[in-house]
Amino acid sequence: MTLMDNIGSLAKRRGFIYPGSEIYGGIAGFWDYGPLGVELKNNIKRAWWQTMVYEREDVVGLDAAIVMNPEVWEASGHMSSFTDPLVECKACHKRFRSDKPELLAAHEKEHKEKVEWTESKIFNLLTEVLLGVTEPKMTAYLRGEITQGVFVNFRNVVDSTRVKVPFGVAQIGKAFRNEITPGNLTFRSREFEQMELEYFVRPDEKNASEVFEYWKQARMAWYLTLGMHKTKLRFREHRPEERAHYAKKAWDIEYEAPFGWSEFEGIHHRGDWDLSRHKLVYTDPETNEGYTPWVIETSGGVDRATLFFLIDAYVQEEKRIVLKLHSRLAPVKAAVFPLVSNKPDIVKKAREVYTLLKKHFVVAWDDRGNIGKRYLSQDEIGTPWCLTIDYDTLGSDTVTVRDRDTMSQTRINISQLQTYIQEKLGGTI
Amino acid sequence: MTLMDNIGSLAKRRGFIYPGSEIYGGIAGFWDYGPLGVELKNNIKRAWWQTMVYEREDVVGLDAAIVMNPEVWEASGHMSSFTDPLVECKACHKRFRSDKPELLAAHEKEHKEKVEWTESKIFNLLTEVLLGVTEPKMTAYLRGEITQGVFVNFRNVVDSTRVKVPFGVAQIGKAFRNEITPGNLTFRSREFEQMELEYFVRPDEKNASEVFEYWKQARMAWYLTLGMHKTKLRFREHRPEERAHYAKKAWDIEYEAPFGWSEFEGIHHRGDWDLSRHKLVYTDPETNEGYTPWVIETSGGVDRATLFFLIDAYVQEEKRIVLKLHSRLAPVKAAVFPLVSNKPDIVKKAREVYTLLKKHFVVAWDDRGNIGKRYLSQDEIGTPWCLTIDYDTLGSDTVTVRDRDTMSQTRINISQLQTYIQEKLGGTI
Numbered sequence: 001m002t003l004m005d006n007i008g009s010l011a012k013r014r015g016f017i018y019p020g021s022e023i024y025g026g027i028a029g030f031w032d033y034g035p036l037g038v039e040l041k042n043n044i045k046r047a048w049w050q051t052m053v054y055e056r057e058d059v060v061g062l063d064a065a066i067v068m069n070p071e072v073w074e075a076s077g078h079m080s081s082f083t084d085p086l087v088e089c090k091a092c093h094k095r096f097r098s099d100k101p102e103l104l105a106a107h108e109k110e111h112k113e114k115v116e117w118t119e120s121k122i123f124n125l126l127t128e129v130l131l132g133v134t135e136p137k138m139t140a141y142l143r144g145e146i147t148q149g150v151f152v153n154f155r156n157v158v159d160s161t162r163v164k165v166p167f168g169v170a171q172i173g174k175a176f177r178n179e180i181t182p183g184n185l186t187f188r189s190r191e192f193e194q195m196e197l198e199y200f201v202r203p204d205e206k207n208a209s210e211v212f213e214y215w216k217q218a219r220m221a222w223y224l225t226l227g228m229h230k231t232k233l234r235f236r237e238h239r240p241e242e243r244a245h246y247a248k249k250a251w252d253i254e255y256e257a258p259f260g261w262s263e264f265e266g267i268h269h270r271g272d273w274d275l276s277r278h279k280l281v282y283t284d285p286e287t288n289e290g291y292t293p294w295v296i297e298t299s300g301g302v303d304r305a306t307l308f309f310l311i312d313a314y315v316q317e318e319k320r321i322v323l324k325l326h327s328r329l330a331p332v333k334a335a336v337f338p339l340v341s342n343k344p345d346i347v348k349k350a351r352e353v354y355t356l357l358k359k360h361f362v363v364a365w366d367d368r369g370n371i372g373k374r375y376l377s378q379d380e381i382g383t384p385w386c387l388t389i390d391y392d393t394l395g396s397d398t399v400t401v402r403d404r405d406t407m408s409q410t411r412i413n414i415s416q417l418q419t420y421i422q423e424k425l426g427g428t429i
Numbered sequence: 430m431t432l433m434d435n436i437g438s439l440a441k442r443r444g445f446i447y448p449g450s451e452i453y454g455g456i457a458g459f460w461d462y463g464p465l466g467v468e469l470k471n472n473i474k475r476a477w478w479q480t481m482v483y484e485r486e487d488v489v490g491l492d493a494a495i496v497m498n499p500e501v502w503e504a505s506g507h508m509s510s511f512t513d514p515l516v517e518c519k520a521c522h523k524r525f526r527s528d529k530p531e532l533l534a535a536h537e538k539e540h541k542e543k544v545e546w547t548e549s550k551i552f553n554l555l556t557e558v559l560l561g562v563t564e565p566k567m568t569a570y571l572r573g574e575i576t577q578g579v580f581v582n583f584r585n586v587v588d589s590t591r592v593k594v595p596f597g598v599a600q601i602g603k604a605f606r607n608e609i610t611p612g613n614l615t616f617r618s619r620e621f622e623q624m625e626l627e628y629f630v631r632p633d634e635k636n637a638s639e640v641f642e643y644w645k646q647a648r649m650a651w652y653l654t655l656g657m658h659k660t661k662l663r664f665r666e667h668r669p670e671e672r673a674h675y676a677k678k679a680w681d682i683e684y685e686a687p688f689g690w691s692e693f694e695g696i697h698h699r700g701d702w703d704l705s706r707h708k709l710v711y712t713d714p715e716t717n718e719g720y721t722p723w724v725i726e727t728s729g730g731v732d733r734a735t736l737f738f739l740i741d742a743y744v745q746e747e748k749r750i751v752l753k754l755h756s757r758l759a760p761v762k763a764a765v766f767p768l769v770s771n772k773p774d775i776v777k778k779a780r781e782v783y784t785l786l787k788k789h790f791v792v793a794w795d796d797r798g799n800i801g802k803r804y805l806s807q808d809e810i811g812t813p814w815c816l817t818i819d820y821d822t823l824g825s826d827t828v829t830v831r832d833r834d835t836m837s838q839t840r841i842n843i844s845q846l847q848t849y850i851q852e853k854l855g856g857t858i
Binding site: 014015022033035037038041057060062065068069071075086095123127134137156157159160191358362365 | 450451466500585586589590791
């Protein structure tokens with residue numbers, strides 16, 4: 001079993017991630033999040049929104065529709081440029097990206113002979129959707145990036161709020177790409193969620209460069225604050241030929257996944273590409289000067305972040321598997337155990353603790369088997385604190401709090417538990 | 430201006446809801462949420478998740494993909510039964526639902542003469558999407574209801590968690606319908622978000638009826654707890670001929686919108702329809718008895734709830750428009766005003782209050798114009814509390830807290846503000 005196999009297996013076994021439509025043989029590039037996965041993913045989105053919107057005064061949120069008027073994609077350049085070049089193996093008719101020589105080589109190796117390829121053809125990644133009730137239906141597209149929803153609403157946002165350049169618009173939402181080779185669990189999916197900031201600045205190269213650098217560092221810091229290993233993260237600048245059609249400059253934050261260094265957030269200098277394509281201008285409310293702002297974008301993948309937080313937290317120790325997730329991201333914050341399940345006094349006290357904490361945190365209850373096994377079960381899903389109610393609790397009103405990472409135990413008074421956990425989590429909205 | 434015009438205008442002017450792709454002439458049935466709209470919608474979703482998942486022990490969450498293997502829709506009966514009957518006006522080629530005589534009558538009235546209709550034809554509401562990189566592409570569907578994602582994962586959820594019948598799976602996510610007549614703002618959209626519970630019970634009519642009644646009352650209570658007017662809400666049972674193909678019994682929670690009593694949540698007895706179509710059974714872990722559970726479903730629209738909370742909260746008073754949103758739903762919890770903006774002491778103190786509260790709540794800052802206008806601006810977006818820092822604050826460390834609904838003012842010590850607001854909001858995860 002490779003590390004990815006182990007993580008995929010844990011993800012399915014404990015209810016983080018299931019293959020989409022599995023009972024019908026699946027559907028390539030689509031995944032479902034189980035009970036723990038939805039909590040982990042929501043915690044990541046909430047932490048991002050907290051940092052990018054609630055803690056700032058220069059960023060507002062937005063949530064645009066997945067389907068837009070097709071003219072948006074004409075204007076944005078996606079109809080002509082959001083493409084992969086593909087070649088087809090003449091023998092087996094499989095298609096591959098011709099700009100990925102390693103894929104072609106792998107296929108040639110598999111065939112063990114010279115492969116004849118068709119000429120490279122351009123393939124658009126936008127997913128077509130058919131709308132309306134008359135034939136022929138109208139062809140529209142599932143958005144290939146959530147970004148355009150911000151640009152087409154630029155004027156609405158400026159008119160309905162008090163933002164002034166420089167300001168940002170943050171958005172989280174689903175996008176779709178007709179990826180030819182989905183794979184590595186949720187890493188490359190056809191349906192995925194993005195969390196993006198479009199930050200509008202004056203069209204000034206020096207200023208734009210500073211803002212670009214600011215966001216590069218800020219986004220890296222966010223992953224570090226949430227506990228990712230620094231050695232597993234790096235920046236990588238895009239070479240001119242790999243930059244997207246809208247990008248004047250592009251850097252990736254990469255994570256060293258088991259399948260290699262992999263992009264999971266991009267910081268892009270989009271210049272005035274989008275706003276000028278949509279014929280949008282901005283009028284400075286103080287000087288009345290009109291101009292087209294430039295855009296610095298931070299574009300992260302929610303599914304990729306979820307996967308990489310899982311990978312980064314996964315530790316196989318001698319006697320246990322433990323997900324060392326940051327407590328803010330952990331799906332379950334605390335588990336409450338009555339030491340034994342056949343002593344009504346202990347069970348009753350444990351229920352009191354459980355009920356008390358459940359008002360404030362996601363809390364699990366487990367009264368099955370020995371305490372050691374219960375610890376292992378919680379370790380595997382990343383629960384930071386296990387609270388055991390034992391005979392001493394009945395006299396002292398204290399419980400044993402066992403720390404997931406250090407496995408050390410300490411006794412805390414029941415009346416202090418909420419504060420104890422709250423402080424460790426840090427305050428969030 | 431009708432009430433709906435007023436609400437649509439406020440929604441756009443203050444950044445709740447914008448027409449989708451507006452700068453390209455829009456796209457019928459698709460809407461974007463602005464900075465305040467995304468907060469309101471997220472607060473509704475969070476309150477729902479809190480009630481339906483976090484406060485319960487018998488419900489777990491899920492988040493399935495929008496695109497599923499097409500066989501799911503064959504099995505679920507949506508390919509054959511998720512349909513509207515349509516007729517076309519022979520003169521203008523517009524299409525209408527032939528089961529809605531009021532629409533046909535309205536069109537005949539508009540034409541001022543006898544309209545000739547084509548024969549009624551069955552039209553499927555599933556939105557087609559084309560996947561893959563080879564021609565012809567594979568036809569899949571955007572889910573017409575989020576429900577099926579729960580059913581196809583039934584076994585995964587049972588295997589990866591500790592749920593035992595009776596238990597529920599809660600989910601929030603987008604669905605799409607090729608509605609022929611989108612309209613009434615976001616009420617009937619082609620892209621919309623649902624919040625649903627599928628609650629699995631033993632196949633026993635008496636038990637199922639009790640659970641059905643329990644959820645009917647629980648869902649109504651949820652809207653009332655969040656401040657909706659009781660007189661604007663009612664139950665309505667579906668007539669046998671209007672029930673969906675999967676429903677043994679169906680009741681709607683209706684809201685009296687300006688456009689009439691309108692469904693915004695359905696409680697459905699789906700029997701064993703879905704699980705048996707997907708050939709899924711359940712084995713009782715204690716008795717080893719195998720059976721197909723029945724399903725009681727609560728299916729609410731997030732966009733409809735958002736719209737109806739807006740409508741229900743909208744009050745046009747003599748001197749102001751005020752959104753009397755429940756404080757938990759209000760996009761902004763508090764606004765901080767320095768009485769004057771040209772006294773550095775007051776501004777500095779106000780910034781301290783703002784910074785203090787911003788760690789815990791969504792807080793606005795406003796230092797422009799007279800206090801009365803600032804109140805009006807916050808009333809219109811539903812901010813429950815406005816805090817004014819004035820000359821007295823400098824000596825007493827108290828601020829004026831003005832209540833949105835009563836417009837009464839009280840002085841609160843700065844050190845008490847967080848607790849004051851927290852207690853009024855009630856504890857939530």
